[in-house]
Amino acid sequence: MNVNISIRFMRIWQRNLTVYRENWKVNFLPPLLEPFFYLLAFGIGFSGLINSVSYDSREVSYVRFIAPALVAINIMNNAFFENTFGSFVRMYYQKTFDAMMATPLNAEEIITGEIVWGATKSVIGTVIMLIVISFFGLVSYPEGILIVFAAFLGGIAFGSTAMFFTGMVERIELFNLPIFLFITPMFLFGGTFFPITGLPVWAQHFALVLPLTHLVNLVRALSFGIWNSELLISFCYLTVFCLIMFPLAIFKMRRRLIK
């Protein structure tokens, strides 16, 4: 069967939006409260220990340094969790995809719709977070607006990766493995809470392979309003990452859905 994706994939996106709106109160709280918690913990708790961090050959406050990283982590988590646990529940327990397959929709459109929805959740989370952290003066505008587009790009990258895993795991518990081996190391070592220059050289090279490192670079540069070569490299890296992972996700999921 040939790959055939029409704009009908938006029907899956719409379906997920309808469900999201049903539970919007629960859905809005995490992106609204999480940055508060982190900024409180790191901003107040850590600022006594760390006065400033060197970024792009200047000294910036620690809170200003980690705020964009929190946004990037939120982008990663929203898409990754939506397209692992969320998509798996729809596929395996709720049989939502089976129902869709009996309509004019095809498997590729279902997978695309799911990934684009995951990226949309990243965007929604990012917008809420940006509003919150902007009140603390942690984002430079107008460049900061572009973080919304970075959120979509990052959402597609992590959503596609998640969908790839969803095409593989037999049981929902097995998602703990990619979370432990992929998400957690990135969360800690992806240039999030300290610059990767603080790592040994070999670990710096490793960190540069991780997609979150580049998403953090991208969001951080935009939040400071700095147009540097790092920003361009990270943008290109994430784009190439999407171009590889998205077809892989389609391939893996199609093999799972089409029996």
Next chain:
Amino acid sequence: MSEKNNPQPVIAVRNLKKSFGSFTAVNDISFCVDKGLCFGILGPNGAGKTSTIRMIYGFSPLTSGDIFVFGLDIKKQYRAIKARVGVCQQDNTLDPDLTVMQNFEVFARYFNLDKKTAIDRASSLLKIFALEQRRDARVTELSGGMVRRLVIARALINKPELLILDEPTTGLDPQSRHQLWERLEGLKKQGMTTLLTTHYMDEAARLCDKLVIMDQGKILAQGSPQSLISEYTGENIIEVAEPEDDLRAFSREKKVRQEDLGHRMIIYAENGHELYREICGRFTHKSCILRSATLEDVFLKLTGRELRE
């Protein structure tokens, strides 16, 4: 209409095969379903019923063979076909997070129907399927019978010309089954072509105009319920409990068609009254009954009595 001059079957299946690795689920079957008929696929678990209909509604690719629905090739024109078919799968595929009405709205969008059309059609479908009171209920609050009716009602949102039902009454109580059958008969009166799988013989006998009996991926017999009964079992069945050897000798001598199950003997007869009187008179037995043959007798005769697990 051109259809009248040149009647084209709604479904034409030719030399259809489906393999999963080395396992052959559907092994070279062919059949046609004519317009306005209810066509049944019967078979024990694992016979290949679901695999067959999944290929017909474009869910599974064909290993080999052809399927034409409305004269269109499922391999090429699956989207056009799926737009004109309604499918009720075995599992409950409703959205549990949504209300009854929202389920219709979401599903209608998959067919590119606008919201107003969706609500209008859903309202009349809810009326037909006796779910009007539940339009704002969450799906998780519905009983098993209601869920089945809702799945079927939802499958009709695109005004399909062909309705495909995969074991529509499995797991339902007798009241719900009968209520569902009545709705399905109502749809048939309106000219709906229906393809149905089931392992309930009473369901098939009541609903189906024509049927095939499948086992291990092959079609063993096809025809109307009545023609299958007369072909494979005859009109009557004489069941004898604890048959003695003299009866066995008698049946061999008379060359009656029978099945000896040890503690029970089943005798197939065309016009069984005379034979029944003779057996009851000559051989004294604990229990000896005469009854009409049913589809279940045909089914068991063709597919055997071993458990399928």
